[in-house]
Amino acid sequence: MEALRIESTHKTPRVILDPENGIFELSGRSIPEDALGFYKPIFDWLDAYAKAPLPVTHVRFDLEYFNTSSSKNILEILKRLEAIHTNGHEVRVTWYYDEDDEDMEETGQDYQALLNLPIELSVKIQS
Amino acid sequence: MTYSYYKNMQINNIIFVYQGEVTADLVSSILQMIENKLEGEGEDKKVKKRVFNVMVECLQNVYHHLDALPPTDASNPIKDKTALLMIGREEKDYFIITGNHVLNDRIPHIKTRLDRINRATKEELKQLYQEVLTGGEFTEKGTAGLGMIDIARKSGQKLGYDFHPVSDKYSFFSLEARVSRIPDKG
Amino acid sequence: MTSAEAELLHSPALRYTYPLYRNMLDNSVVFMYHGPITPDIVVDVLGIVEDRLEGTGEHRRVSKKLFNIMVESFSLTEEEVRKGETILMVRQLPYLYSVSIGRRIRTNSVHEVRAYLDFVNVMTPDQIRSEYHRLLNSETLEHPVAIGGLPAISILDLARKCNGYLYYSFEFLDDDYTFFSLEASIDKTKKQ
Secondary structure (H helix, E strand, O other): OOOEEEOOOOOOOEEEEEOOOOEEEEEEEEOOOOHHHHHHHHHHHHHHHOOOOOOEEEEEEEEEEEOHHHHHHHHHHHHHHHHHHHOOOEEEEEEEEEOOOHHHHHHHHHHHHHOOOOEEEEEEOOO | OHHHHHHHHHHOOEEEEEEEEOOHHHHHHHHHHHHHHHHHHOOOHHHHHHHHHHHHHHHHHHHHHHHOOOOOOOOOOHHHHEEEEEEEEOOOEEEEEEEEEEEHHHHHHHHHHHHHHHHOOHHHHHHHHHHHHOOOOOOOOOOHHHHHHHHHHHHOOOOEEEEEEOOOOEEEEEEEEEEEOOOOOO | OOHHHHHHHOOHHHHOHHHHHHHHHHOOEEEEEEOOOOHHHHHHHHHHHHOOOOOOHHHHHHHHHHHHHHHHHHOOOHHHHOOOOEEEEEEEOOOEEEEEEEEEEEHHHHHHHHHHHHHHHOOOHHHHHHHHHHHHHHOOOOOOOEEOOEEHHHHHHHHHHHOOOOEEEEEEOOOOEEEEEEEEEEEOOOOO
């Protein structure tokens, strides 16, 4: 299916959902004024993808910061990924966080606890 | 406490106030914020530019004034090097107020300068500026001499000021520049 | 013109500049912003606060925390944002930073807000985490749990991030509105 690509802004993340190239990524910041409006197309895309996913889907989260309304939407994304995984099409998530960002690390742990989905926490190397 | 500040800011039409040390980085961060704020307000382009330019001059002015203070030691607590930066918006004008410590023996000099600046017409200000630039009667260390003239020229309005005694050595000097929100004025 | 004449042309704020300066200094208030709080403002405020942070590793950690707190505090003001009846205040004390948000809430929801904050303030970190998870998982996107108009999940998130007490105060304005302020602080020195 067609890839979904959304360029980042100073308030919203970069989104790449590209099965052909095997790139699935959410990166940057998420503090949109209309969180649901921003995330809905992503939910819709994932619902369509779920019908014919790749045998293995690697998803990368590399977020700088986000507010709780975004964290709810991210949970919704992860729930859909969880469903795909549970249905027999492997999904692996890597949750990146800045070494000094305890909150981001904790949020990754939250998602690990809440879902039946392989989520790996990974420290970003400082450049 | 928060409520009394809120009330004060509301009554006095203050948008933003900073208290503390003034470094070059801080100045640029504050300017960034002001720029974005003005952008968000949908102010006329000319007004935005004018407010921003006046702000730049005011911040530079504080920076230089602080620089001119003697180094801090046991008798001068670090707070002498701190300043207050304030920006507000009334119906007709934006106002920018800066506050910093100055040595008491400098006050007559500053007052004289300010009164002279306020008496001058637009043309006279221009001349005054050239005078100082080329080393006229207002010559002094650094560009603090030019600073206030520049503020007055860019704002297009008289400068307000206040000296508040703090100790036998220092006073707190507040300077106000006003910028009209009407594009063609000033 | 004379200084008396100069005085007539300035704003009321000029006369209060020194008292305000002293007041802020005495209360360790670094910064205050009054007006609509947008994500842009939060980003810019962080830029200002970051410049005051010293050190290296600590600097990044504290800065991240502070930022995350501010981002979250902002969501407490969403309704009032457009009206601009909000204040954001940052304090810097020797061992801590704090972020305060002040806004109006409906007077008839004060008891509810107070009760919820008292409830959160006696929770252990584990209890906060469970409650946060519970809300994250159970509430829908369209109908977040609100306490007097404030999103409960944001309050929990703040409590978790600052790992301490959420200080709050109420100032009765009239039968309709009360001014509410919430302060979240972080310890500069230790890991939370």
